Amino acid sequence: MYGEEELLPISALQHLLFCERRAALICLEGQWQDNIFTAEGGLLHEQTHQAETEHRGNLRLARGLWLRSLTLGLYGRADVIEFQLVGDAQPGMAIPLPDADGLWRPFPVEYKRGRLRSEESFEVQLCAQALCLEEMRGINIPAGALYYGKTRRRLEISFDRAIRERTKNAANRLHELVSAGITPPARPQAKCRSCSLVGVCLPAATSQRGDVKRYLKQATTTPEIAP
Template identity: 30%
Template sequence: MTHPNPRPGDGDQPQVALSWLEHYTYCPRQCALIVLEDAFTDDAATTRGTLLHQRVDTPGNRGRGTIRTLHALPVWHDGLGLTGTCDTVELHDNGTILPVEHKSGRYHPGGPADVQAAAQALCLQHMFQQPVPHAAIYSAADRRRHTITITPELHQRVEAATRAVRQLLTTHQLPPPTTDNRCRRCSMATTCIPTILTRTRPYQHALTDLYTLPDEEPTYP
C-alpha cells in the first residue's frame, strides 16, 4: 500500500493513514521517521512490495463468478479518524465483504499486517454499515492467503495504534530506536542509525568533537 499524506479531518484530530498503523506496530521510530520526516527508504524487499502492488493498485472492479472484486478502493472511518486505500475488496453474493491486503514477504500471525488489515475491515464496516468480521492477507512469499478474524482484542490494537500515531503527529517527537532484530530487516536502518544512537556516550563524544574549535580541549560528559 502507498503512503498517503492525510489532511486534518473535520475535527481537531488529524487523520491517520492505514499504512502508518502497520509501520507503528512494527516499530514506532520507523513510523515517526516516515510520518514526521518523510524519510521512507526503499530496499529490495520494499521494491518487491511496490512491484506487487502495481498489479492491484489500479482502480476498478471485476467480476468472477459470484464475487465482485474492487481494486484500490478508498476507505475511511470517521470515528477513528482513519483513511487509506484497500488493495482489494471482495463483495460476495451472500453479502460478505472481505478486504484483502497484499504483502510481498512472509506472513507472521499476529504481526503488524494483522493490524492494518483489521483497520481496513473496520473502515469497510463503518462505510457499508454492516459487519465485516474477517480480513485476508495475501503473502506473495507464501503464495497463499491468510484469513484473520477481527476479534475485540485486534480491534483494540487498531485503536491503540491509531491513538499512538496521532500522538506522534501532535508532539512531533521521534521515539528512541529499539536496536533489536527488527533493525536488520528494516530498509530505514541507515536513516535511523539505531546502533549509534543507542551507544549514547560515543554519540555524545562525536557531537562534542564536531562542535569543538581546534584550540579548545573537548569536555566529555
C-alpha cells in the same frame, strides 16, 4: 471524531507496531528509503491497484478502494475488497452494489510479500481497513485475509474483539505520536537489520548519549597503516 485534515495513513499502523521511531521518521520527518523488501512489496501493491475490477460469477473484486474512518482518524486504500453474493444475509452483514442485483458481503484482502505467517502489524492494518469500511457503510465485517505473494497463500483473520481493540489502541497511539511531534530515540534490535530506514535512523549511533560523537569519530578516522 477527527477532521479530514487530521487523518493519518492506515499503513502507518504497520510501521508503528514494527517500531515507533520508524513511524515517526515517516510521518513526522517524511523519511523513506526502499530496500529489497519494501521495493518488492511496493511493486506487489502497485500491480494490485492497477488491475481493473473483476467479476467472477458470484464474486466481485474491487481494487484500490479508498477508505476512511473519522472515528479512528485513518484513511488509505484497500488492496482488494471481495464482495460475495449472499442469499439470506444476516442484517448488517451485506450491502447492495451499483449495477448488481442482490446483497454482497465484503471481505478485505491485504497483499504482502514473503511467506505465509502470522504478523500482528499486518493483522491490525487489515482490521483497520475493515473498521473503515464498517463505518462508511454501516455494516459489520467479521473477517478478512492476508495474501502472501511468495507462497501465493492466504491467511484468514477473524476480526474479534481483541484485534479490534488492538487496532483502536494502535490508531490512538499513532495520533499521540504525531501530535507530540517528537521522534522517539532509537533502540537497537535484531529487526533493525531488515528495516529500510536503518541508514536514516542510525540506531547504533543514536541509541545512547554520546554515541553520535563516537560514531562520527569512528566513521571519519583514517586507520593507521602499519609500516
